[in-house]
Amino acid sequence: MSELAKVAQAMVARGKGILAADESTGTIEKRFKSIAVDSTEENRRAYRDLLFTTRGLGEHISGVILYDETLRQKSADGTPFAELLSRQGILPGIKVDAGTADLAFCPGEKVTEGLDKLAKRVQEYVKLGAKFAKWRAVITIGKDIPSTTCIAANAHALGRYAAICLAHGLAPIVEPEVLMDGDHAIERCEEVTEWTLNAVYEALYVNRVTLEETVLKPSMVIAGKDCARQASVAEVAERTVRVLKRCVPAAVAGIAFLSGGQSDEQATANLDSMNRIFTGRLPWPLTFSYGRALQQPSLKAWKGAAANVAQAQALLAHRARMNGLAAMGEYRPDLEKKAA
Secondary structure, three states, X not given: OOHHHHHHHHHOOOOOEEEEEOOOHHHHHHHHHOOOOOOOHHHXXXXXXXXXXXXXHHHOEEEEEEOHHHHOOEOOOOOEHHHHHHHOOOEEEEEOOOOEEEOOOOOOOEEEOOOOOHHHHHHHHXXXXXXXXXXXXXXXXXXOEOOXXXXXXXXXXXXXXXXXXXXXOOEEEEEEEEOOOOOOOHHHHHHHHHHHHHHHHHHHHHOOOOHHXXXXXXXXXXXXXXXXXXXXXXXXXXXXXXXXXXXXXXXXXXXXXXXXOOOHHHHHHHHHHHHHHOOOOOOOOEEEEEOHHHHHHHHHHHOOOHHHHHHHHHHHHHHHHHHHHHOOOOOOOHHHHHHO
């Protein structure tokens, strides 16, 4: 087995998942505004330090996706964050895309940028200690969209990105997100997710990507957040797994879902349901790669105050544990009440 295949497997180890802490400067500024904290470099460093020094984090977190700034920052004791994570058995990863831009001639649709000079950046990130990478594509459901153009452009970019990462030493997370925004029914989400994943795996094949060295980070098949009928946990599980079985080759190391705007407990319950219903019947492990669904309780508790760090860390450790259990189909909602 190649070193990158070992990294990909470690990312989806049993009972563990990935913490997405790769918010861009603009995104973290919005999060900080919600708790009335200025988004200075020091505050961003202190918040990430809080997350990464949480005791026992490595028990349920296999890897952390970092932002460029964060990969270059250090803990309060002067230890580079990548080294701090590695000491806990947690793989440091890096977001390598440059965000989304409007897709020409496709109103309301986006394409992810950042392929220019990506090979050079990947080589630098490897030297800084990164072991894996992430690139996010976004697919919007709306009137007459997504278009074939949008699906093809984003699949092509994901294929190119994955190939460049593998060629220069990073295991790629492939993230095609079908957004929850809108009033579309779950049936429409299922249809678009299947279309997207088929296009992505064709692009990965065309770009000669070794699937054993990759992890898929998809959205769950779920109704638009403004849809009148919200599906049950069991229906989300059934539809999501049906699409994955149709589209994702068995060679892929694992699947780590994004939370995509679901509430903390909803994202956990949906993941648990998939693992509970389909235990022992899938070719790949199903786990999590959550950002807000892991961090939100901690962020609210922290409020920028050093006195709140211990409470914020306890909340992160709890959410990591709940999702670690969900990744094994062993989560129970009453465990939330016990912790509270």
